[in-house]
Amino acid sequence: MTSTTLKKIAETLGYSISTVSRALKHHPDISAATRNKILELANSLDYEPNSFAVHLRTQDSKLIGIMVPAISNFFYESFISAIEEECRKNGYSIMILQTANDPNIEAENARLFRQNRVSGVFACISAETQNFDHFTKLTELNIPIVFFDKVPPMEGLNKVCMADEQAGALAATYIIKANKKRIIGLFGDPRLSITTKRLFAFKSTIELASQKIALSVLHANTSENAEQLINEALSQSKKPDAIFCMSDELLIGAMKAIQQKERKIPKEIGVISISNGFIPKLFYPEITYVETSGYKLGKLSFSHLLACIAGLALPQELTLDSILVEGRSM
Amino acid sequence: MTSTTLKKIAETLGYSISTVSRALKHHPDISAATRNKILELANSLDYEPNSFAVHLRTQDSKLIGIMVPAISNFFYESFISAIEEECRKNGYSIMILQTANDPNIEAENARLFRQNRVSGVFACISAETQNFDHFTKLTELNIPIVFFDKVPPMEGLNKVCMADEQAGALAATYIIKANKKRIIGLFGDPRLSITTKRLFAFKSTIELASQKIALSVLHANTSENAEQLINEALSQSKKPDAIFCMSDELLIGAMKAIQQKERKIPKEIGVISISNGFIPKLFYPEITYVETSGYKLGKLSFSHLLACIAGLALPQELTLDSILVEGRSM
DNA sequence: AAATAGTCCGCAAACGTTTGCGGTAATATT
DNA sequence: AATATTACCGCAAACGTTTGCGGACTATTT
Numbered sequence: 264m265t266s267t268t269l270k271k272i273a274e275t276l277g278y279s280i281s282t283v284s285r286a287l288k289h290h291p292d293i294s295a296a297t298r299n300k301i302l303e304l305a306n307s308l309d310y311e312p313n314s315f316a317v318h319l320r321t322q323d324s325k326l327i328g329i330m331v332p333a334i335s336n337f338f339y340e341s342f343i344s345a346i347e348e349e350c351r352k353n354g355y356s357i358m359i360l361q362t363a364n365d366p367n368i369e370a371e372n373a374r375l376f377r378q379n380r381v382s383g384v385f386a387c388i389s390a391e392t393q394n395f396d397h398f399t400k401l402t403e404l405n406i407p408i409v410f411f412d413k414v415p416p417m418e419g420l421n422k423v424c425m426a427d428e429q430a431g432a433l434a435a436t437y438i439i440k441a442n443k444k445r446i447i448g449l450f451g452d453p454r455l456s457i458t459t460k461r462l463f464a465f466k467s468t469i470e471l472a473s474q475k476i477a478l479s480v481l482h483a484n485t486s487e488n489a490e491q492l493i494n495e496a497l498s499q500s501k502k503p504d505a506i507f508c509m510s511d512e513l514l515i516g517a518m519k520a521i522q523q524k525e526r527k528i529p530k531e532i533g534v535i536s537i538s539n540g541f542i543p544k545l546f547y548p549e550i551t552y553v554e555t556s557g558y559k560l561g562k563l564s565f566s567h568l569l570a571c572i573a574g575l576a577l578p579q580e581l582t583l584d585s586i587l588v589e590g591r592s593m
Numbered sequence: 594m595t596s597t598t599l600k601k602i603a604e605t606l607g608y609s610i611s612t613v614s615r616a617l618k619h620h621p622d623i624s625a626a627t628r629n630k631i632l633e634l635a636n637s638l639d640y641e642p643n644s645f646a647v648h649l650r651t652q653d654s655k656l657i658g659i660m661v662p663a664i665s666n667f668f669y670e671s672f673i674s675a676i677e678e679e680c681r682k683n684g685y686s687i688m689i690l691q692t693a694n695d696p697n698i699e700a701e702n703a704r705l706f707r708q709n710r711v712s713g714v715f716a717c718i719s720a721e722t723q724n725f726d727h728f729t730k731l732t733e734l735n736i737p738i739v740f741f742d743k744v745p746p747m748e749g750l751n752k753v754c755m756a757d758e759q760a761g762a763l764a765a766t767y768i769i770k771a772n773k774k775r776i777i778g779l780f781g782d783p784r785l786s787i788t789t790k791r792l793f794a795f796k797s798t799i800e801l802a803s804q805k806i807a808l809s810v811l812h813a814n815t816s817e818n819a820e821q822l823i824n825e826a827l828s829q830s831k832k833p834d835a836i837f838c839m840s841d842e843l844l845i846g847a848m849k850a851i852q853q854k855e856r857k858i859p860k861e862i863g864v865i866s867i868s869n870g871f872i873p874k875l876f877y878p879e880i881t882y883v884e885t886s887g888y889k890l891g892k893l894s895f896s897h898l899l900a901c902i903a904g905l906a907l908p909q910e911l912t913l914d915s916i917l918v919e920g921r922s923m
Numbered sequence: 924a925a926a927t928a929g930t931c932c933g934c935a936a937a938c939g940t941t942t943g944c945g946g947t948a949a950t951a952t953t
Numbered sequence: 954a955a956t957a958t959t960a961c962c963g964c965a966a967a968c969g970t971t972t973g974c975g976g977a978c979t980a981t982t983t
Contacts, residue, residue: 265734265735279934281933281972282932284970285972293932312708312970313710315654316968319645319940320969320970320971321938334664335667347691361677377639518875522876541665545845547850547853548853610939610940611963612962614942622960624961627961643938643940646940646941646968647939649938649940649967
C-alpha cells in the first residue's frame with residue numbers, strides 16, 4: 264500500500280486538490296458538509312501530509328537541530344528532554360547530532376543542519392573548536408543559533424548558560440564553611456569559558472575567605488586523567504581534606520581514585536561537585552553537588568530560540584541560577 | 594542571505610538547471626570543463642541541495658527513525674551511536690524519539706515517523722504496550738521495522754535481541770568457577786521476558802553445577818529497592834560471598850549498599866553483573882560483567898534494516914552473543 | 924429588476940529537485 | 954561526401970503541497 268495524498272482524496276470524492284487541502288485545515292471557504300466528508304475519508308485513510316512537500320512549499324522546515332558532545336551525558340539528556348517537550352507542543356521536530364568533541368564532526372553536523380534547512384539550532388561546542396565558520400554560515404542563512412553550556416568566547420551571540428561563577432562560588436563557600444584546609448580543585452579544559460568562569464569564582468572565593476586554605480588546582484580532560492591526578496595527590500604526604508570536581512566526568516575519576524586508596528568519605532576526605540545529579544547519587548554516601556539543571560536550561564533556551572526564529576529577540580546571554588544539593592560527602 | 598539553489602547557479606553561469614544538477618553529481622553527459630566551472634561556483638556559494646526537494650522528488654527520505662524509552666540509558670545510547678555511525682556512512686539522517694515507556698507517546702511517535710516518511714524504523718517497545726496498530730500501519734506503508742531489546746511477542750517480525758539465556762548462564766558459570774557458595778541473584782521485574790530468561794538460565798546453571806551452592810533470588814524494580822534488599826541481606830548473620838545483578842539499575846543499588854556496609858570487593862564479597870559497561874567501570878575495582886553491547890546490537894540491527902529497505906530480507910529474529918568482561922570484582 | 928454581497932469551490936503557479944527524452948553540433952565511419 | 958556515431962546540453966514533467974485569484978451560483982439589498 265502506498266501512502267495517501269491530497270490528490271487521492273480529491274479524486275475519490277470528486278473535489279479539487281485545493282478544496283481538500285483547505286478542508287483539512289478548516290479553512291472558512293469550505294462548507295461544513297464537504298469538510299466533514301473530506302475529514303472523514305482522510306481519517307479513515309490515515310492521511311498524513313507529506314512533510315517534504317509541505318516544507319518545500321512553505322519554506323519552513325519546522326525542524327530544530329541539537330548538537331551535543333554526547334547524548335549519554337545526563338545533563339544533555341535532560342536538556343534534550345526539555346526541548347523535546349516544547350517541540351511536541353509547538354509542532355517542531357528534532358534532529359539530534361553528536362559531536363564526540365570532534366571539531367570535524369561538529370562542522371559536518373553543521374553542514375547537515377544546513378542541508379536539512381533547520382529552523383534553528385541548539386549547540387554545545389567542543390573544547391577544541393577554534394574555527395567557527397560552520398556556525399557563521401548558519402547565521403548567514405538566517406538560521407538562529409542558541410549556544411548553551413559550552414559556548415564560544417565571542418560577543419554578540421545567543422548564549423544560555425548556568426551561572427557558572429555562582430556555581431563555583433557556591434561550592435567554595437560550602438567547603439569554607441566545612442572548615443577544610445587542604446583543597447584540591449579539579450577542573451576541565453582551561454580553554455573553555457565554562458572552566459575559566461568556574462575556576463575564577465571558586466579560587467577567588469576561597470582566597471577571599473582565608474589565607475590559611477591551601478588550594479591546589481588541577482586540570483584534567485578525561486575521567487582517566489582525573490583518576491590518575493587524584494591518585495597521585497592522595498599518595499603525597501600532605502593529604503588533602505577536600506576535593507572539588509567541576510563536572511561529572513572528573514568526579515567519576517576522582518571517586519575511583521578515592522575508592523582505590525580506600526579513603527573514607529566524609530571522614531577522611533570531603534567531596535563536592537557540580538553536576539546534574541545522577542552521578543553523585545550513585546555513591547554511598549551520596550555526593551554533595553551544585554545542581555546544574557539541564558531541564559531548566561532547555562526550557563529557557565527553547566523560549567529564546569523561538570523568539571529568535573520569530574525575529575523578535577536580539578543576541579543576548581542568559582544565565583540560570585544554580586542551587587546546592589546536599590549529600591553526606593562533606 | 595538566502596540559500597543557493599540550482600537555479601541560481603544555472604542563471605549566473607548561463608547553463609540550464611538540469612546541466613547544473615548533472616554536473617554536481619558527475620553525470621558523464623557533462624563535459625569536464627563545464628563540470629569544473631559549476632563545481633567551483635557551487636563550492637564557493639556553499640551549495641547544499643534542498644533535502645525537501647530531493648526527497649519529494651526521489652520519494653526516498655533517507656531518514657530512519659529510532660524509538661527508545663529514554664536516551665539517557667547507556668545501552669540505548671551506544672545502540673544509537675552505532676546507528677549514527679552507520680547512517681553517516683550511508684547517507685541517512687536520524688530521527689530519535691523517546692517514549693518514556695508511555696504507549697500513547699509511542700503511538701504518537703509512530704505517527705510522526707509516518708508523517709516524516711521515514712525509510713525505516715528501530716523500535717524498542719515499552720513494557721505496557723498492548724496495542725500494536727501504530728506499528729502495523731507503518732508496515733502497511735512498506736516501512737520496515739526492526740524491533741530491538743524489548744520486542745513484541747508476535748511472530749513474523751524483525752527482532753534483534755541479546756542472547757539473554759546465554760548471558761545468565763555465563764555469569765553463573767563465572768561464579769561457580771570462583772568457588773562461591775552463598776550467592777544472591779538480584780533480578781528485575783519477573784513479568785518481563787528478559788527477566789525470566791536470565792533468571793532461568795542463571796538458576797539452572799547453578800543448580801546443575803552443585804547442590805552445595807546456596808542461591809537466594811531477589812527481585813527489585815528500582816535502584817532504591819535493590820539497595821534496601823542488599824542492605825538487609827548484608828546485615829544477616831550468614832553473609833553472602835557473591836552478588837549477581839541482572840542490570841545496571843540493580844547494580845547501582847547493590848553497590849551503594851556494599852559501600853555503606855563497607856564490604857571489601859572482591860575480598861569479602863564478589864560482584865558480577867550484566868551491563869553495557871559504563872556503570873561497572875565507575876567503581877574501583879571495576880566490576881566484572883557480561884557485556885550486552887548496545888553498540889554491536891546497533892550494528893547488527895542496521896545491516897538488517899538496510900537489507901529490509903532494499904527488500905532482500907525476510908522477517909527474522911537475530912540474537913547477539915554476549916561476552917564476559919573481567920574487572921577485579923570477583 | 925438590477926446591483927451588490929456572500930458562499931463555495933477550482934485553476935494554476937510555485938517551492939527545488941531529478942530524469943527521460945530529444946536535439947544540435949562535432950567527430951568518426953564508410 | 955554522405956552517413957552514422959558520439960558528446961554535450963536543454964525541455965519539460967513530476968513529486969505533494971499551499972495559496973492568490975477568479976468564477977459560478979445563491980442570497981441580499983436597493
